[in-house]
Amino acid sequence: MIASAIATPKPRDQRLAPIADKVLSGERLSFAEGLALYQTTDIPTLMRLADLVRARQVGDKAYFVHSLRLSQTNICYVGCTFCGFARHFGEEGVWDYDLEDVWAFVDRHYHPELTEIHIASGHHPKRGWQYYLDLVSGLTTRYPGVQVKAWTAAEIHHFHKLTKQSYREILSQLKEAGLVAMPGGGAEIFAEPVRRRIARNKVTAEGWLEIHRTAHELGIPTNATMLYGHVESLEDRVDHMLRLRALQDDSPGFFSFIPLAFQPDNNPLARELNQSEFTTGLDDLRNLAVARLLLDNFPHIKGYWVMITPELTQVSLSAGVSDIDGTIKDERIAHASGAVTEQGLTEGELIGLIKDAGRTPVKRDALYRELKVYA
Numbered sequence: 006m007i008a009s010a011i012a013t014p015k016p017r018d019q020r021l022a023p024i025a026d027k028v029l030s031g032e033r034l035s036f037a038e039g040l041a042l043y044q045t046t047d048i049p050t051l052m053r054l055a056d057l058v059r060a061r062q063v064g065d066k067a068y069f070v071h072s073l074r075l076s077q078t079n080i081c082y083v084g085c086t087f088c089g090f091a092r093h094f095g096e097e098g099v100w101d102y103d104l105e106d107v108w109a110f111v112d113r114h115y116h117p118e119l120t121e122i123h124i125a126s127g128h129h130p131k132r133g134w135q136y137y138l139d140l141v142s143g144l145t146t147r148y149p150g151v152q153v154k155a156w157t158a159a160e161i162h163h164f165h166k167l168t169k170q171s172y173r174e175i176l177s178q179l180k181e182a183g184l185v186a187m188p189g190g191g192a193e194i195f196a197e198p199v200r201r202r203i204a205r206n207k208v209t210a211e212g213w214l215e216i217h218r219t220a221h222e223l224g225i226p227t228n229a230t231m232l233y234g235h236v237e238s239l240e241d242r243v244d245h246m247l248r249l250r251a252l253q254d255d256s257p258g259f260f261s262f263i264p265l266a267f268q269p270d271n272n273p274l275a276r277e278l279n280q281s282e283f284t285t286g287l288d289d290l291r292n293l294a295v296a297r298l299l300l301d302n303f304p305h306i307k308g309y310w311v312m313i314t315p316e317l318t319q320v321s322l323s324a325g326v327s328d329i330d331g332t333i334k335d336e337r338i339a340h341a342s343g344a345v346t347e348q349g350l351t352e353g354e355l356i357g358l359i360k361d362a363g364r365t366p367v368k369r370d371a372l373y374r375e376l377k378v379y380a
């Protein structure tokens with residue numbers, strides 16, 4: 006009682022008082038409560054509540070991974086309007102790695118501490134299925150100790166169309182080849198009118214969720230993202246999170262939720278909206294804090310420093326965030342749309358950022374196993 010009285014923030018926004026009570030007693034929040042959290046201007050209370058839940062779940066630990074981002078091609082014919090990364094054959098700025106190019110790329114960036122290779126690329130219309138299997142098995146055998154986290158549900162859907170095999174067959178073969186986890190991209194916004202407007206040719210919301218359900222059933226853990234800061238409403242954001250929460254209840258397997266702040270450069274959506282401004286710092290923090298409170302069954306909320314800057318990521322460690330992704334080294338998707346951050350950070354920078362925030366850095370692997378605690 007005393008502990009909870011000390012811990013209880015006195016909300017300036019009275020609408021938050023019953024929500025704070027529910028959070029403190031560990032009760033699940035509703036759609037309307039999620040919306041109220043988005044609408045409040047009482048940011049200190051929102052952050053404090055998210056921070057309490059974060060502390061309850063992970064204590065003082067904040068996680069990062071020594072990772073490499075591999076984008077083996079930017080050829081993509083899906084035509085998402087928010088994307089500045091995709092190119093067609095013959096366009097300026099195209100790249101398309103054969104397997105030998107991939108090995109050369111990884112050799113160039115290899116470090117003995119490297120733990121995770123996260124593959125993020127496009128829907129290539131010509132590459133055959135065997136290429137992807139060889140890519141995963143080649144990375145796994147050439148770099149022992151390195152885990153491959155690859156392809157978003159959007160690409161799994163592309164492989165399904167390419168091979169006419171079921172999601173289960175595709176994922177089983179990738180697992181057999183060495184895949185250990187899947188990233189959370191391609192989720193964008195599930196609400197149909199917005200999805201139709203920004204990602205018309207991509208996997209549907211139902212398809213995205215089914216692929217992640219299947220991965221979880223096969224023992225492949227995954228992440229989930231949400232692209233915000235464009236034409237979606239606050240209701241769409243809450244709806245998105247609640248669909249993820251329901252899937253995690255039904256078929257657990259999500260490690261982490263990552264809100265992706267819209268990067269407004271070199272893409273048709275930014276031009277259509279006449280938008281050149283990045284999301285505001287408060288909106289970025291709000292998404293992370295609301296996610297921590299609504300997604301009560303997700304172990305981690307990730308602050309993605311590439312899109313919200315390392316500085317704000319550090320602040321987000323007090324707004325519900327327990328994971329700050331990793332070293333990355335060669336991020337290309339956000340940077341193609343104007344990200345102003347570095348393409349990678351060093352381990353030392355990530356550790357310093359966490360320590361300065363008063364948290365204990367923990368180096369993890371792709372499965373969130375703890376490799377080193379920097380107490």
Ligand code: V47
Nearest residue numbers: 087088188189190191193228232265266267268342
């Ligand atoms: O699927 C594309 C998004 C995703 C833009 O699982 C954009 O650990 C903002 O999935 N503005 C790729 N976002 C990145 C991704 C990811 C990132 C970090 C961690 C994890 C993880 C996954 O980036 C795409 C798309 O949803 N995206 N263009 C843009 N202009």
